[in-house]
Amino acid sequence: MNVIVIGGGAAGMMAALAAAQAGHRVLLLERNEKLGKKIYITGKGRCNYTNSAPVEDALSQVVSNRKFLYSAFYDYTSEDITQLLEANGCPTKEERGRRRFPASDHASDVTAALARAMRGAGVKVRLGARVRKILVKDGVVTGVSVSPDKEAGQAETLPADAVILATGGLSYPSTGSDGDGYRLAAEAGHTVTPTRPSLVAFTAEEASMCRRLSGLSLRNILVTLRQNGKKIWSEFGELLFTHTGVSGPLMLTASALYGGRLAQGPIRLEIDWKPALTDEQLRARLLRDLESGPNKSVRNVTGGLLPASAGKELLGLAGIPEEQKAAQVTREQRERIFSLLRAFPLTLTGLGGYSEAVITQGGVSVREVDPSTMRSKLVSGLSFAGEILDVDALTGGFNLQIAWSTGHLAGSRLEG
Helix, strand or coil: CEEEEECCCHHHHHHHHHHHHCCCEEEEEECCCCCCCCHHHHHHHCCCCEECCCHHHHHCCEEECHHHHHHHHHHCCHHHHHHHHHHCCCCEEEEHHHEEEECCCCHHHHHHHHHHHHHHHCCEEEECEEEEEEEEECCEEEEEEEEECCCCCCCEEEECCEEEECCCCCCCHHHCCCCHHHHHHHHCCCCECCCEEECCCEEECCHHHHHHCCCCEEEEEEEEEEECCEEEEEEEEEEEECCCEEECHHHHHHHHHHHHHHHHCCEEEEEECCCCCCHHHHHHHHHHHHHHCCCCEHHHHHCCCCCHHHHHHHHHHHCCCCCCEHHHCCHHHHHHHHHHHHCEEEEEEEECCCCCCCEEECCECHHHECCCCCEECCCECEEECHHHECCEECCCCHHHHHHHHHHHHHHHCCCC
């Protein structure tokens, strides 16, 4: 069987390898000048390529359409991709949270190992090739129309018995992920659900304050999200102020779980700076700090409770002059400081763009794809793999595992 794989990222390379190992003749088409361009920037260039959590635990980290991935995750696990990388010259290691990385901390080693495996299996690769159309006749794939990436007028037809579409989503468009795969899928008759950036920073109404706090990283805090007065989420972890809002592990997770709610209006973020202390303990600590330095400015006193730059913003929100003496702080003012230490407010109004989003939410509707094979239910000979599908997960290596698992299933189940 002649197989064409569209897209040379994680899912595409895995699909091409699996198809070749199944005995098919495989041509991988990649529009970029090299394979795995997005892999090079994952994990800040270190490539958190998977997570060794048990399959059920890994599935619990999937945000969209978890049940669709059961067959894929059991078919090809984190151990399978680890063994493949190590067998092809990429030693690995495990770090906190069961995150797995190449031992070298170089993402390029992951791509090199996959390329080595594909060469060994006989996969042919054509770079700088952009697919303009998937050719379908009477509901059956017949091939693709392809041209050099910059030259739309010089298309040629490449025949194929099967096509695997693995072009990724819209995140990091500089790597070639411009959503073109969605167009190809739609033209072939598939539904593409609405997309949005995910695992991305939030923008805030109080952007000027965030700008003043930009670069401030908070650990061991508790954040709570509320919308229309109703609590929707609360979690401990780390947060980072940016020039336009907030980021960091907590907020990336929140964007995946609740970013879509912004369509219904702003979300109130509350930061508890001292979640380890009870209300009684925090009030006692605040009172003790004020009484221990009665002639100090209240700004210097709050410096013992939170970073100086944050203390300045907190006092501003409380309406207390920074230079006011600690001895002059009234009980009412003290309660205002306490309330802001417990629930420092920000108004989340939007998400960062695709250029900074780790993944895309939305994509090809999984209702039109067979979860046990990744084959289209609408077009014979067409399969899907990776981020182009309406599936996504939280951080920790789970999104790349989606790519490996769906890619392997798509490439190894081309014939029924």
